[in-house]
Amino acid sequence: MQPDWDQRYRQGDTPWDKGHASPALIHWLKNYPGRISGHVLIPGCGAGHDVRAIADVEPASAALGVDLSPTAIATCQQNKVHDNEQYQQADLFQLPWKFHAAFDWVWEHTCYCAIDPSKRPQYVSAIASALKRGGTFLGIFYLNPHIDTTIPNDGPPHGTSIQEVESLFLGDREFALLDSKKPNACYPGREDREHILQFQRV
Numbered sequence: 001m002q003p004d005w006d007q008r009y010r011q012g013d014t015p016w017d018k019g020h021a022s023p024a025l026i027h028w029l030k031n032y033p034g035r036i037s038g039h040v041l042i043p044g045c046g047a048g049h050d051v052r053a054i055a056d057v058e059p060a061s062a063a064l065g066v067d068l069s070p071t072a073i074a075t076c077q078q079n080k081v082h083d084n085e086q087y088q089q090a091d092l093f094q095l096p097w098k099f100h101a102a103f104d105w106v107w108e109h110t111c112y113c114a115i116d117p118s119k120r121p122q123y124v125s126a127i128a129s130a131l132k133r134g135g136t137f138l139g140i141f142y143l144n145p146h147i148d149t150t151i152p153n154d155g156p157p158h159g160t161s162i163q164e165v166e167s168l169f170l171g172d173r174e175f176a177l178l179d180s181k182k183p184n185a186c187y188p189g190r191e192d193r194e195h196i197l198q199f200q201r202v
């Protein structure tokens, strides 16, 4: 059963929130300065740490975090520091029509593993729809959260494999694989359990 995400935020029951952006994202931004530009969509942005990090390091970008939870989005708005950091409450599976082919980049971090696995094909379709042709999807995937004994086995977070993500993204030939590698930095405790995948919308 899917959680009531807003209730989790209202109750402060958010163990995924480490209080700062993904170390893999910070490392990536440092190594590829200026690469992320234009309109950037961050689905399931939670408290907005990754959105703020992108807006901070890449002032030429317009970063938009979306989340199902109005409470999470209210927190994002309260903590907002950059003009190029925006937020909107929205369901990734029912994005407004104006988001169609509107984004140059999508940054994914723990949204994919949070949604019901049966909706993963819909996730890929939503990303394909939001990206401009030639746009880039960059994601840090939490591969095997079930190893973490503090998290129930039935998820979320749900288990993920590199092969599964690649096959879903490459299946309908809407994406080409640009990169697949282990990140150089990760949250403590997630060593060998995170993987970077980068696809181009064709």
Ligand SMILES: C[S@@+](CC[C@H](N)C(=O)[O-])C[C@H]1O[C@@H](n2cnc3c(N)ncnc32)[C@H](O)[C@@H]1O
Residues within 6 Å of the ligand: 005, 006, 016, 017, 018, 043, 044, 045, 046, 047, 066, 067, 068, 069, 072, 090, 091, 092, 093, 109, 110, 111, 114, 115
């Ligand atoms: C595990 S949390 C990760 C949040 C954030 N990425 C982070 O790392 O702190 C998953 C997030 O996805 C959001 N979410 C779940 N289903 C969603 C959907 N269909 N559309 C938009 N956001 C969704 C939840 O509200 C939650 O904030």
